[in-house]
Amino acid sequence: MKSGGVRVAHTSEGAVGKRRADQGFLSGKLRGWTKDFRKKFAPWIKLYKKINGFGYSVLRNPLLQANTPQILAWTLYLRALSSYQAALLLAERGLDAECKTVLRSLAEAAFALGAIEKDHGFATRLLKSNEYEELQWMKKWNEVNREQHEALQQKIAFLAARVSKKHKLGVRQIADSAGMLNVYHVQYSSLCMFGHPTPHSLALRMRRDEQTIETNLHPTADQAHDNLRLGMMFQILAIKSLLNICQLPNPKRLIDLHEQFSDLMSTLPIFDLKISAMLKQRGSLTIVKHGDVSRPRDEAVG
Numbered sequence: 001m002k003s004g005g006v007r008v009a010h011t012s013e014g015a016v017g018k019r020r021a022d023q024g025f026l027s028g029k030l031r032g033w034t035k036d037f038r039k040k041f042a043p044w045i046k047l048y049k050k051i052n053g054f055g056y057s058v059l060r061n062p063l064l065q066a067n068t069p070q071i072l073a074w075t076l077y078l079r080a081l082s083s084y085q086a087a088l089l090l091a092e093r094g095l096d097a098e099c100k101t102v103l104r105s106l107a108e109a110a111f112a113l114g115a116i117e118k119d120h121g122f123a124t125r126l127l128k129s130n131e132y133e134e135l136q137w138m139k140k141w142n143e144v145n146r147e148q149h150e151a152l153q154q155k156i157a158f159l160a161a162r163v164s165k166k167h168k169l170g171v172r173q174i175a176d177s178a179g180m181l182n183v184y185h186v187q188y189s190s191l192c193m194f195g196h197p198t199p200h201s202l203a204l205r206m207r208r209d210e211q212t213i214e215t216n217l218h219p220t221a222d223q224a225h226d227n228l229r230l231g232m233m234f235q236i237l238a239i240k241s242l243l244n245i246c247q248l249p250n251p252k253r254l255i256d257l258h259e260q261f262s263d264l265m266s267t268l269p270i271f272d273l274k275i276s277a278m279l280k281q282r283g284s285l286t287i288v289k290h291g292d293v294s295r296p297r298d299e300a301v302g
Contacts, residue, residue: 024217025093033219034092040221044228047264048088051235051257055081058239061248069123073116073245080109080238087231094219097201099227100194103234107188108171110234113241114178120245122177128162129169135159187230225268232261 022028038045058077063070083106090099115122138156147153175184194201204222207214239254 025095025219030093030219033094037092037094037219037221037224041224041228043264043267044225045088045092047257047260048228048232050260051232051239052081052085052088054253054257055084055235055239058242058248061246063246066246067120068127069116069120070246072123072126073113073242076109076112076116077238077242080106080113080235083109084231084235084238087227091221091224091227091231094221096220096223096227097194097204100191100201100223103227103230104188104191104195106231106234106238107183107191108174110238110241111171111175111178111180111184111188113238113245114180115174117241117244118177118179125167125169126174128167131159132163132165132167135163191230229265229268236261 063074066074083102086102087099087106090102112126116126135156138152138159142149142152142156145152171188172181172184175181175188204220205215205217207216236254236258242248243251243254
């Protein structure tokens with residue numbers, strides 16, 4: 001096919017006659033690529049899974065007489081943990097852009113946890129914002145339904161009496177409340193370019209010279225260091241916030257994992273360390289336990 005005088009062609013590794021249903025990222029050949037990926041990034045994946053294991057161990061601590069901020073933080077943390085796991089599954093299959101889309105969700109959960117950590121009252125603001133978003137969705141649904149659903153009318157009236165536009169919170173506001181505005185501007189905004197089908201993200205599937213544009217659906221690890229780094233960074237911050245909000249034990253283990261992460265980060269080229277300056281604004285990795293503060297550590301975890 002030609003577009004503007006340039007030839008556009010798609011490349012495929014599938015053999016002639018091979019079932020198309022099994023091509024691309026559903027191909028059995030991907031198992032070999034994943035095996036090589038795990039070998040190449042073994043130190044990163046090992047630490048990634050250590051953090052995941054500790055993240056799960058946190059859930060063994062029951063919350064007795066939990067308050068609203070703690071309950072919301074607990075459920076936000078579950079979202080963070082599942083997004084963290086999903087990011088590795090996608091990275092191991094060479095789905096770089098899709099991995100960044102999931103990392104965006106992890107970042108949003110970490111922002112919300114950080115905001116509640118700084119101010120437990122922020123949990124109420126998050127819940128109010130959620131009600132406002134539900135109200136807007138129901139109003140649109142009501143328009144499509146031509147106001148014929150009585151139960152929907154009642155729900156809209158109920159929410160309209162409780163919330164208004166002033167209760168709306170954007171991701172930027174949440175990140176700012178968490179003290180992570182610079183992380184929002186640099187890292188989160190970059191992830192958003194992959195969360196949407198922007199030309200920036202679509203370019204990952206293209207190679208071009210003067211005469212030809214070649215597209216592909218091949219696995220790639222071009223962004224693997226960046227993806228694994230961001231996943232661990234946001235998950236460490238999410239765990240830290242949950243420990244502080246719910247006053248859970250095991251702060252020393254998190255500090256140890258943070259040190260291992262910092263050591264691993266030092267092996268990357270300096271360009272990959274650009275997030276470090278962004279995170280330094282949050283000060284130290286402080287974990288509060290029953291009113292006591294553990295020994296501070298540098299929180300430049302990226």
